[in-house]
Amino acid sequence: MQDPIVMAEAERIPFVAYIGQRGGPSTGTVIYSQQELNLATRGGNGEAMRLVLGPSNLQELYDFMILAFDWAFRYRLPVIVLGDGYLSKTMGSVILKKAGKVKAAKSILDFDHPVNIRNTYSQEEELSQIILRELKDFAAIGSKVEKSEVIKCDDAEVVVFAWGTVGSAAREAVEKLRKEGLKVGLFRPITLKPFGAQKAKIAVKNAKKILIAESSFGQFGRLVLESLFGVKDLSVERLYKPAQGIISEEIEEKLREMIK
Amino acid sequence: MSEPKYPKCVKIESKPSDFCPGCGHSIVLKNLGFVIDELGISDKSVFVTDIGCSLLAWDYYNINSVQSHHGRGVSVSTGIKLAQPKKVVISYMGDGGGYAIGLHHLLHAAKRNEPLTVILVNNTVFAMTGGQAAPTTIIGEDTESTPEGQFVEGPIFGPNLIKQVADKKAFIARGSVDNIPQLKKYLKLAIENQINNNAFSFLEILSYCPTNWKTNTQKTFDFLDTLKRIYETGIVDDEKK
Numbered sequence: 001m002q003d004p005i006v007m008a009e010a011e012r013i014p015f016v017a018y019i020g021q022r023g024g025p026s027t028g029t030v031i032y033s034q035q036e037l038n039l040a041t042r043g044g045n046g047e048a049m050r051l052v053l054g055p056s057n058l059q060e061l062y063d064f065m066i067l068a069f070d071w072a073f074r075y076r077l078p079v080i081v082l083g084d085g086y087l088s089k090t091m092g093s094v095i096l097k098k099a100g101k102v103k104a105a106k107s108i109l110d111f112d113h114p115v116n117i118r119n120t121y122s123q124e125e126e127l128s129q130i131i132l133r134e135l136k137d138f139a140a141i142g143s144k145v146e147k148s149e150v151i152k153c154d155d156a157e158v159v160v161f162a163w164g165t166v167g168s169a170a171r172e173a174v175e176k177l178r179k180e181g182l183k184v185g186l187f188r189p190i191t192l193k194p195f196g197a198q199k200a201k202i203a204v205k206n207a208k209k210i211l212i213a214e215s216s217f218g219q220f221g222r223l224v225l226e227s228l229f230g231v232k233d234l235s236v237e238r239l240y241k242p243a244q245g246i247i248s249e250e251i252e253e254k255l256r257e258m259i260k
Numbered sequence: 261m262s263e264p265k266y267p268k269c270v271k272i273e274s275k276p277s278d279f280c281p282g283c284g285h286s287i288v289l290k291n292l293g294f295v296i297d298e299l300g301i302s303d304k305s306v307f308v309t310d311i312g313c314s315l316l317a318w319d320y321y322n323i324n325s326v327q328s329h330h331g332r333g334v335s336v337s338t339g340i341k342l343a344q345p346k347k348v349v350i351s352y353m354g355d356g357g358g359y360a361i362g363l364h365h366l367l368h369a370a371k372r373n374e375p376l377t378v379i380l381v382n383n384t385v386f387a388m389t390g391g392q393a394a395p396t397t398i399i400g401e402d403t404e405s406t407p408e409g410q411f412v413e414g415p416i417f418g419p420n421l422i423k424q425v426a427d428k429k430a431f432i433a434r435g436s437v438d439n440i441p442q443l444k445k446y447l448k449l450a451i452e453n454q455i456n457n458n459a460f461s462f463l464e465i466l467s468y469c470p471t472n473w474k475t476n477t478q479k480t481f482d483f484l485d486t487l488k489r490i491y492e493t494g495i496v497d498d499e500k501k
Contacts, residue, residue: 003329003332004329004332007328007329011326011327013326109306109324109326109340109344110324111303111304111324111347112303114321114322114323114324114325115324115325116271116318116319116324116325117318117325117326117327118315118318118319118325118327119327120315120316120318120327122278
């Protein structure tokens, strides 16, 4: 899978993938996990210039697929919608949108002025310069597309970090505890690449503790802690359940312990 | 001294090309260029290269081109043809990419009768990586990875293998860089079959690799003669023979 993604990155070819994460390593289960986050956000033998969306429910799954095609053609980058076994197999209602027209920024092949698209270089310096130029472009695109869901973080003493299906469970737990007056909040990155580090830092400005919940063992935690680098006096709790689902009650229980 | 005659579709500013002296790719590409000129399709063709020495042809022509991975050039070509059905898509690869790493792409494209022209240059080794044994390496052949000769496996007969799964309309043949009239004829038939019959074409071309064969001129010719005794040239179709 990384083979075509990195080639698309290098040649700036629009590329859309939906990945239904399975439990690993390797064949593991076909049921569910969040273990392909590393591969999706950091995979390949390059600088991982791809956009990764993490839907948390069926509506987002539908909406993000449309968005993925739009971004892929608009920015000529690989776009991954990172779902999981639950999202892939759940049946439910979705509000359909009127189909829009995907507009390519520019035609890739040009039959009046032929283009030779390649990803082969014989000089280190040449490739390095191209990568640096592409990274600059990627950063500019990243700042335009980066999205996160932030719930009640302004005065939160404990902020949960979760994404995808686990993000849905965390939202439910946070909303329930807020009704009881507990000062908890949620930070859910919608784009996992780019990750909204600035927004994450703002989300924890009044928090003393954070909880990282994920169905993998630190793949998401690493992204979170990287984004919070430099934030002081923050204790970290982890709810890591590799290849296993996390329900809202578990997050609720954990938050109750933390806020005591 | 007169200038060498190049096909019009060749991108002169990218020459000299990066192929080694004596390499057969230049012979194939030059003749493919003449056929493209003759058919008048340079402004509606897409040339897809693979990985391996074949990718050095990425800017050989003034024709839209895309570089892909080992054998996956066929799949990229399939996508281009789906998006641009009126264009002529030519997929160009070597035996390492087409018969070893990416064979399944080729077989399934043939099975689905994708309207593509696939050209596979067979020099019996993985040339770009230094001449290791490939599925096409013949019994007894010295390679970088079989320095005392390859005695483990017999050669792969690609066109015959593809014939097993291909549609009746498919054009399947093997040519050789030392028989230019036949080579040009097959190149033309392989492209015309895509244009006129909307069908799959596969052309394997036996080619020279003196760098990795470690042969001088005479021995290069001799080894190609040896290969031609094992890999029969011709159209793989009883009716067309």
